[in-house]
Amino acid sequence: MARLADGRQLIYYDDGDGEPGARPVDSRELPELAVASELRYDPLVDEWVAIAAHRQGRTHLPEVAECPLCPSRNGAKTEIPAADYDVVVFDNRFPSLAADVGELPAGDDDMVPRQPGIGHCEVVCFSSDHNGSFAQLTPTRARTVLEAWADRTIELGLQPGIEQVVPFENRGVEIGVTLQHPHGQIYAFPFAAPRTARMLTTARSYRRRTWRNLFADVLAAERKAGTRVVAENEHWTAFVPAAARWPVEVHFYPHRQVPDLPALSDAERDAFCHLYLDVLRRLDRLYDRPLPYIAAWQQAMVNVDRDLSYLRLELFSLRRATDKLKYLAAAESALGVFINDVRPEDVAQRLRDLAD
Amino acid sequence: MARLADGRQLIYYDDGDGEPGARPVDSRELPELAVASELRYDPLVDEWVAIAAHRQGRTHLPEVAECPLCPSRNGAKTEIPAADYDVVVFDNRFPSLAADVGELPAGDDDMVPRQPGIGHCEVVCFSSDHNGSFAQLTPTRARTVLEAWADRTIELGLQPGIEQVVPFENRGVEIGVTLQHPHGQIYAFPFAAPRTARMLTTARSYRRRTWRNLFADVLAAERKAGTRVVAENEHWTAFVPAAARWPVEVHFYPHRQVPDLPALSDAERDAFCHLYLDVLRRLDRLYDRPLPYIAAWQQAMVNVDRDLSYLRLELFSLRRATDKLKYLAAAESALGVFINDVRPEDVAQRLRDLAD
Numbered sequence: 001m002a003r004l005a006d007g008r009q010l011i012y013y014d015d016g017d018g019e020p021g022a023r024p025v026d027s028r029e030l031p032e033l034a035v036a037s038e039l040r041y042d043p044l045v046d047e048w049v050a051i052a053a054h055r056q057g058r059t060h061l062p063e064v065a066e067c068p069l070c071p072s073r074n075g076a077k078t079e080i081p082a083a084d085y086d087v088v089v090f091d092n093r094f095p096s097l098a099a100d101v102g103e104l105p106a107g108d109d110d111m112v113p114r115q116p117g118i119g120h121c122e123v124v125c126f127s128s129d130h131n132g133s134f135a136q137l138t139p140t141r142a143r144t145v146l147e148a149w150a151d152r153t154i155e156l157g158l159q160p161g162i163e164q165v166v167p168f169e170n171r172g173v174e175i176g177v178t179l180q181h182p183h184g185q186i187y188a189f190p191f192a193a194p195r196t197a198r199m200l201t202t203a204r205s206y207r208r209r210t211w212r213n214l215f216a217d218v219l220a221a222e223r224k225a226g227t228r229v230v231a232e233n234e235h236w237t238a239f240v241p242a243a244a245r246w247p248v249e250v251h252f253y254p255h256r257q258v259p260d261l262p263a264l265s266d267a268e269r270d271a272f273c274h275l276y277l278d279v280l281r282r283l284d285r286l287y288d289r290p291l292p293y294i295a296a297w298q299q300a301m302v303n304v305d306r307d308l309s310y311l312r313l314e315l316f317s318l319r320r321a322t323d324k325l326k327y328l329a330a331a332e333s334a335l336g337v338f339i340n341d342v343r344p345e346d347v348a349q350r351l352r353d354l355a356d
Numbered sequence: 357m358a359r360l361a362d363g364r365q366l367i368y369y370d371d372g373d374g375e376p377g378a379r380p381v382d383s384r385e386l387p388e389l390a391v392a393s394e395l396r397y398d399p400l401v402d403e404w405v406a407i408a409a410h411r412q413g414r415t416h417l418p419e420v421a422e423c424p425l426c427p428s429r430n431g432a433k434t435e436i437p438a439a440d441y442d443v444v445v446f447d448n449r450f451p452s453l454a455a456d457v458g459e460l461p462a463g464d465d466d467m468v469p470r471q472p473g474i475g476h477c478e479v480v481c482f483s484s485d486h487n488g489s490f491a492q493l494t495p496t497r498a499r500t501v502l503e504a505w506a507d508r509t510i511e512l513g514l515q516p517g518i519e520q521v522v523p524f525e526n527r528g529v530e531i532g533v534t535l536q537h538p539h540g541q542i543y544a545f546p547f548a549a550p551r552t553a554r555m556l557t558t559a560r561s562y563r564r565r566t567w568r569n570l571f572a573d574v575l576a577a578e579r580k581a582g583t584r585v586v587a588e589n590e591h592w593t594a595f596v597p598a599a600a601r602w603p604v605e606v607h608f609y610p611h612r613q614v615p616d617l618p619a620l621s622d623a624e625r626d627a628f629c630h631l632y633l634d635v636l637r638r639l640d641r642l643y644d645r646p647l648p649y650i651a652a653w654q655q656a657m658v659n660v661d662r663d664l665s666y667l668r669l670e671l672f673s674l675r676r677a678t679d680k681l682k683y684l685a686a687a688e689s690a691l692g693v694f695i696n697d698v699r700p701e702d703v704a705q706r707l708r709d710l711a712d
Contacts, residue, residue, distance in 0.1 A: 044555050044558060045558060046554070049694045051700070108581040109578065111574050111598070112599050170686050175685050176681070176683025177685075185686070187687065193691035193693050195401065195692040196691065199401060202399065202400060214400070217467060221465045242463075242465045243397060243398035296691065325532070326532070328532075328689075330526050330541070330650045335543075335549035335550070335652065336403070336554070337545065337549050339405075340405060340407050340408070341411045342409060342412070
């Protein structure tokens with residue numbers, strides 16, 4: 001573990017057991033971080049919202065020579081002091097949540113409780129190659145990324161107040177990615193994310209009725225039907241959910257119920273990497289151009305409902321045709337009603353046909 | 357009430373009591389509508405999703421001369437047979453839900469119940485002027501639109517199976533609007549929209565604890581604090597909610613608890629139009645360019661919880677700066693955690709300062 005010039009933490013994860021290259025100190029002069037995140041409780045829907053006004057000035061699609069996620073070489077001084085790296089994880093310079101967010105400003109509304117925006121926002125660089133992508137990683141490298149996710153899940157779960165850890169990747173300018181270097185993020189929240197909380201509520205209700213696990217039964221039904229399965233191996237199945245919200249949506253479930261990434265066996269870790277790389281490459285062939293997507297791990301909360309939880313990755317894209325995106329307009333954004341213009345069975349069939 | 361060539365319903369609403377112009381019949385040859393909407397139940401979150409594959413081919417940003425929402429004149433034959441109109445409401449040609457959606461295809465997954473996509477999707481043209489906008493309407497015309505919304509709320513609520521009626525406007529190509537002519541829509545759902553259901557659950561819990569109405573208390577707290585109030589008159593207040601999810605978000609509450617639009621008094625209807633037009637014009641001055649926005653009425657369900665409900669309009673925009681949009685990436689889309697880069701008090705102050 002190293003520290004950047006402004007005190008942020010940075011960790012290198014290497015592919016092999018070989019000697020890593022030089023790891024120089026960060027010699028930049030960086031202004032101190034000023035994070036002013038605040039959580040406000042929305043009493044209408046019983047959910048927390050983060051207000052993070054300091055993020056308005058964050059770096060936005062810099063030129064390649066200015067990329068802060070490339071290694072520091074040829075005179076450039078970036079977020080990563082080393083001249084090369086395999087995988088690196090460090091604290092986001094413009095975090096939505098942080099360990100130290102200063103004093104909570106006074107509120108003026110008893111209906112809307114407030115809390116300091118405590119949490120963690122980390123950046124995970126998948127490769128030092130600016131023009132790479134997750135789909136282009138070797139299985140070895142994908143495994144190093146998975147090890148980093150699992151390691152950070154443990155470490156962040158031990159930090160004060162943290163209730164949920166979520167590794168994810170936003171990919172593509174179409175969904176607002178502000179840096180094009182291949183990278184993901186890890187958020188650690190001091191509460192259950194609304195979608196996660198919702199799924200745990202339904203899983204609890206399902207277990208009360210059936211004595212069974214909801215996610216295991218969803219997986220079993222998809223494997224039995226087969227019409228929406230995209231690919232599978234001994235340990236994992238990738239399928240388009242029957243009630244998919246997005247024109248392209250693929251969920252990755254392990255065949256064994258485990259609560260989180262650290263609980264995966266060595267064989268399950270390798271099997272995930274092979275299946276995920278296979279499906280990602282099909283997704284980039286779907287429209288003959290890199291697919292913008294969001295991929296997020298749903299794993300167990302740190303402290304509660306671990307017995308109900310079932311680790312899985314949810315990936316989806318708003319691209320509904322080569323030249324068209326799905327927009328979230330009033331139905332989705334104001335009402336929560338998703339209208340999907342693509343039949344899940346059709347996109348699953350297309351993805352099956354795109355096998356190597 | 358008139359019928360279009362393919363049997364869809366069309367209704368003219370006029371500003372005054374004067375004699376309307378000629379209302380010719382629709383002389384186009386239109387192919388029969390083929391709507392294949394299906395509702396699928398997502399067991400993970402206890403919500404319905406609409407699968408509407410026939411919408412993939414819908415009209416997308418046509419040239420002005422081809423605009424289907426302009427009146428039929430100068431040889432053009434559009435969706436509106438008349439040579440001019442004030443306000444007109446008609447069935448969408450590419451509906452997400454419809455009264456007749458044919459037979460439900462067989463499902464293959466017991467975990468995901470299915471239903472035919474029964475419902476109604478109507479288009480509401482606010483003006484025959486292609487280049488107009490809601491903000492540019494006269495108060496008289498805004499009132500005619502409100503009368504149309506109230507009338508359709510009653511009529512659609514009487515249709516078989518309908519549980520919720522939602523008038524809304526999507527405005528701006530930035531949120532995916534496919535027709536630029538000033539118009540809104542009305543959706544009639546056979547279920548409670550997830551966001552509405554959620555708010556009724558919290559309102560029920562709040563009443564059990566306090567014997568009070570949640571929405572009335574939220575309004576009272578905002579009026580007392582004052583820091584987020586944008587504008588108000590005798591009957592309505594417009595404010596930025598304290599836990600706003602969006603960089604620009606304004607809610608319009610009547611001062612009296614009414615369940616839906618038809619329950620508004622004459623004075624309340626006029627007062628809404630004046631306040632709404634005032635605030636819409638400020639919103640277009642916020643970034644010195646037309647603001648893309650979503651505006652949706654939250655009104656009572658047709659059959660249940662009418663005593664808990666409180667009519668209001670929720671308006672929001674994803675524009676977070678003159679040249680920047682907010683995107684819903686993993687935090688919002690995969691987890692339901694909204695991160696707002698703009699303090700609600702700041703945008704409320706700016707909107708107060710933009711008064712005429």
